[in-house]
Amino acid sequence: MLSKEKDIFNVLFEAVSEGVVVVNEQQNIVSVNSSIDKMFGYNPEELVNKPLNVLIPSTYHAGHGAHFKGFMKNKEKRQMGNGRELYGARKNGDVFPLEAGLNPFKIYGETFVMALVVDISVRKQQEEEINKLNEGLEKKVQERTKELSTTVNELKVVNLELDSENHKRIQAENKIKDALKKEKELNELKTKFLSLVSHEFKTPLSGILTSTMLLGKYKLAEQQEKRDKHLEIITNKVHYLNNILNDFLSVEKLETGKINYKFHTFKLSKVVDEVIYNANMLLKGGQKINYPENIDDISLTQDEKTVELALSNLLNNAIKYSPENTDINIHIQQDKTHTFIKVKDNGIGIPKADQKNIFNRYFRAENALLTEGTGIGLNIIKSHLKNLGGTISFKSKEGVGSTFTMKIINKAK
Numbered sequence: 001m002l003s004k005e006k007d008i009f010n011v012l013f014e015a016v017s018e019g020v021v022v023v024n025e026q027q028n029i030v031s032v033n034s035s036i037d038k039m040f041g042y043n044p045e046e047l048v049n050k051p052l053n054v055l056i057p058s059t060y061h062a063g064h065g066a067h068f069k070g071f072m073k074n075k076e077k078r079q080m081g082n083g084r085e086l087y088g089a090r091k092n093g094d095v096f097p098l099e100a101g102l103n104p105f106k107i108y109g110e111t112f113v114m115a116l117v118v119d120i121s122v123r124k125q126q127e128e129e130i131n132k133l134n135e136g137l138e139k140k141v142q143e144r145t146k147e148l149s150t151t152v153n154e155l156k157v158v159n160l161e162l163d164s165e166n167h168k169r170i171q172a173e174n175k176i177k178d179a180l181k182k183e184k185e186l187n188e189l190k191t192k193f194l195s196l197v198s199h200e201f202k203t204p205l206s207g208i209l210t211s212t213m214l215l216g217k218y219k220l221a222e223q224q225e226k227r228d229k230h231l232e233i234i235t236n237k238v239h240y241l242n243n244i245l246n247d248f249l250s251v252e253k254l255e256t257g258k259i260n261y262k263f264h265t266f267k268l269s270k271v272v273d274e275v276i277y278n279a280n281m282l283l284k285g286g287q288k289i290n291y292p293e294n295i296d297d298i299s300l301t302q303d304e305k306t307v308e309l310a311l312s313n314l315l316n317n318a319i320k321y322s323p324e325n326t327d328i329n330i331h332i333q334q335d336k337t338h339t340f341i342k343v344k345d346n347g348i349g350i351p352k353a354d355q356k357n358i359f360n361r362y363f364r365a366e367n368a369l370l371t372e373g374t375g376i377g378l379n380i381i382k383s384h385l386k387n388l389g390g391t392i393s394f395k396s397k398e399g400v401g402s403t404f405t406m407k408i409i410n411k412a413k
């Protein structure tokens with residue numbers, strides 16, 4: 001090289017900021033720029049003719065030799081390392097990370113390799129710091145996530161506890177509400193009873209009083225007919241009052257669950273006769289009860305008193321809600337399991353709008369309000385029959401008449 005060209009080469013060689021090291025095929029250093037000297041801690045010219053290995057930590061020497069040979073075979077310009085971390089050794093023995101790009105070239109028939117070397121220890125250090133910071137951050141995130149999930153789990157538990165507390169509270173509230181409702185109903189029942197007693201008992205009682213007063217006045221023997229009439233009036237009113245009292249007693253017993261049904265086997269005809277005998281006293285002029293006479297073979301194993309009460313209530317209603325000169329028909333039928341008792345009248349009937357409420361306690365249809373009554377009877381029959389495994393239903397047309405049907409199980413347990 002001419003000295004002028006050599007100067008230009010040297011200027012270029014020194015101008016690049018990377019370290020430049022040129023080695024020959026024997027891996028001896030031919031030339032380095034001052035960046036290399038500074039990077040590896042050598043004086044100028046100190047590295048020339050030294051083996052390349054002086055720049056490489058001794059632990060990598062063997063490996064590096066093999067790599068160099070491989071590279072010389074292909075002689076391609078490429079980045080050194082290929083994914084491996086590269087290290088350089090300073091004169092004082094310090095080892096530092098570096099990056100190197102390899103450029104083979106030929107001059108005067110000889111092959112050289114020029115390596116461009118960058119000290120990356122600062123970058124590595126920064127990377128490490130960033131990694132450390134990242135790790136710290138990740139750890140913190142993990143810790144926070146863990147804390148959060150613990151809090152969430154705790155919240156879930158608290159939530160569950162609150163839920164069950166709430167559930168218990170609602171249950172307790174409902175219990176109290178039920179108890180209050182029962183008490184209210186009982187109070188209403190008592191109030192109703194008192195007002196009914198004062199209303200319903202007043203008329204028959206004053207009737208009884210009048211009749212007894214008159215009875216005392218008819219002292220002559222020929223006035224026996226008049227005495228009988230008043231005695232009949234008194235008997236009727238007493239019966240009526242007795243029925244109301246029985247109804248109330250039934251309500252009370254049904255309400256408090258104090259009913260004791262007594263089951264035994266009896267002939268239905270006996271009950272029917274008894275009920276009709278009593279009902280006959282209540283008949284209006286020209287009213288007639290038709291009932292089957294051939295029912296001697298029909299027996300029931302039931303609570304006789306309840307069956308009697310139910311039938312007598314139905315029959316009394318039929319009489320009460322029918323005008324004079326009408327017939328009332330009782331129809332009885334029995335199959336293997338049940339007995340059907342029908343009471344049919346040709347009376348005032350039940351208005352369609354009132355039919356859905358007819359079994360409600362105290363309910364009275366709007367066309368029945370001028371007739372005396374308490375609105376208890378049907379409600380009692382329904383409750384009793386339900387207890388005894390039976391049902392009650394009806395068909396009715398206002399102004400035409402009604403038919404009530406009881407279905408009673410033949411053998412109660």
Ligand code: ADP
Pocket residue numbers: 313317318321345347348349350358363364365366367368372373374375376377378379402
């Ligand atoms: P009460 O007859 O004392 O009012 P019930 O419970 O026996 O009470 O009957 C309830 C209501 O059903 C009666 O007020 C009446 O409106 C209606 N009712 C019952 N039976 C008959 C019937 N045979 N014909 C017409 N309406 C009836």
